Amino acid sequence: MGSPVLIPFQSFIIIDRDSATSVYMQIANQLINAVQRGYLIKGTKLPGTRVLSEILEVHRKTIVAVYDELDSQGWVETRPNKGTFVLSRNDSKPSHFQPLAQNKLATYPGNTGYSFKKSSLLDNPFEHSKCEYIFNDGTPDIRLTQIEHLSRLYSSSMKRRSNRRKLGYYNQDGSEYFKENLSNFLNLSRGLHISKNNLLITRSTEMSVYIISEILLAANDIVLVASLSYFSVNMIFQKSGARILQVPIDNEGIQVDAVRDLCGKHRVRMLYLTPHHHYPTTVTLSAQRRIELLELANEFGFVILEDDYDYDFHYDKSAVLPLASADTNGMVIYVGSFGKSLAPGFRTGFIVAPENLMDEMRKYLGIIDRQGDVLMEQVLGEMIDEGEIHRHLKKSIKVYHQRRDTFTALLENNFKDYLQFKKPSGGLAVWAEWQLPINLLQLSTSCAKDNLFIPKTLLYQNRQLSAMRLGFGHLDEAEMQHSVAILLHHVKKFS
Known part of the structure; x- marks a missing residue:
């Protein structure tokens, strides 16, 4: 049996000093009620009289009177040199109270007592196995992520006196230090022209897409995706009530002519792309098609949601710059993840967008992830600042x-x-x-x-x-x- 001090007595014992009922009887009656409801089950050890008097802020003699009353009614028994223990209703048969349902609070309910919406769209598609x-x-391979080095960075950041005061306060917009360094990193590596005010730090790409969908998509809005696309993102779009239309792909990526045809037939709200390495086929969207898609977005007014999920991994030539680097009209929202080559706990998502949209997205982030992870962001910022991430x-x-x-x-x-x-x-x-x-x-x-x-x-x-x-x-x-x-x-x- 756990420590009786851990029982939250103050949550179910309320003392009314103005009541005509004496304080000790108020406490005794509420303890009896707790036993009846099964909150205090058979064998529960009650605190000593001195401890319980301090918890309830009453005189010790009041608790002595309470225990005497409970013992006289048969709700508890006092064992010499061991303490006071709750008896079950089968062991005690008080005449003043009718027993309720047997120990309802002794176990957690198996089902809710109310109805709620269920979504088959969000069924977890992922599987796990113990196969070797x-x-x-x-x-990435977690064995290459230098766990010990990351741990030292994390530990030293936590011990640094200048960072300690940051632990007690967190700006829901994210670490200004990290955003400043990340914006510089993205400008250098991806050809962007942003400041920290164009960044929102999230937990993952999926969280980024969820926030964007909550703001930009309404029921029956049309979202274009490639005929083969990322299933998790499609689930988010469908949950938002959007209609998903598929666009064919080939060796140069998504077919622009098909996008134009759909824009002629429907009012398209958004086009979702993974242009650097299309998911799942890995093909790269050609430079000519990138230009044409930006022109189409300007012509028809649809949002381009660019997901650059693995920009860091390129081998044969320089990486192709994202569409966001050539966007002059604010039609592209750029999402990605930082630290994908690091251990999972050191990765974070981000959104790049114009400031007016960023203002609205911060409101949603403040609801679903107000606290963030100030220590991790501090470490990631230092890795960029000191050049460690490049190495x-x-x-x-x-x-x-x-x-x-x-x-x-x-x-x-x-x-x-x-x-x-x-x-x-x-x-x-x-x-x-x-x-x-x-x-x-x-x-x-x-x-x-x-x-x-x-x-x-x-x-x-x-x-x-x-x-x-x-x-x-x-x-x-x-x-x-x-x-x-x-x-x-x-x-x-x-x-």
Whole structure:
């Protein structure tokens, strides 16, 4: 039994000093009621008379009288040298009170006593497995994230005297220090021209999209997405009541002519893009199409929501600058994540937008994430300020570049008769299209029996397409070889 001092007596014992009923009887009656309701169950040890008198701010003799009254009615028993304990109603049969339902408060309710809306749109699509080998969506390897170094940065930041006073106060707009450094980082790396006033710090890309949708989307607004798009973002759009229309994609990204046709038929509110490496196919939106989309946004007045989810990972050439860097009319909202190459707890999302929209978004952030994480933002700001993030990215990019080459070589050597793919110029995943009829869900189930997990969120299959998005960033060479060998074994079983 836990300490009796931890029981919140003040929450269910209220003393009315003006009542005609004596104080000790008020306390006794309310304790009896707590036992009847099952709040104080059989065997609960009550505090000593001195302790309870201090908790309730009454004289100790008052509590002595309370315990005497409870003992005389059979609600408690006093055990020498042990204390005062609650009896059950089966053990005590007082004549003055009728027992209520048996121990209702002794367990938490299994169901609500009221109705509420349920959403099938937000059902969790993610799966988990204990398999030793896993293909994922294209995530970094936590083993490369220098956990000990990050821990030292976090610890030293927390101990620094100049930062201690910041722990007691947090501006819901985010750390000004971090925003200033992040805006400089984005300007240098992405060709933007922003200040800290154009930034909103969030927990993730999904939170960013949620806030944007709450402000910009209404029921039946039309949102254009690529025919293959990020499922979590689509779920957010649908939850907002928007209508999603799909636009075909090809080797140059989303087809601009199809966007124009839809704008001619509908009043389009938003176009969602992942232009740097399209999700899930990894193709890069061509420079010409970027210009054409900006012109269309200006002509038809729709918002471009640009999601640059893996901008940091590019290998063969310089990264293509985002659409936001060429936007002169305020039509592009740019979202991304900072610190994706770091440990998950050190990553954060951000939104870049004109200041008038930023003012409104801060209101929503103040409701859903008022406290933020001042320590993490301080550490991330210091990593930018001291150049640590650049050094870390430079090291990790070399590793992921080599892993991309190793993984694509393994696919080429083992699956050239089964798969068609292009070596991605960046990112941490390969888009692979199957050249033989095969049930991908059955293949995934079969591989799981052999210790390789392929989540259903990586499988894309319909009458026209049979493909997988295979992440390699989290796998070292030996893990890649084992994973590919298991996949090949089970593909041959189905072919």
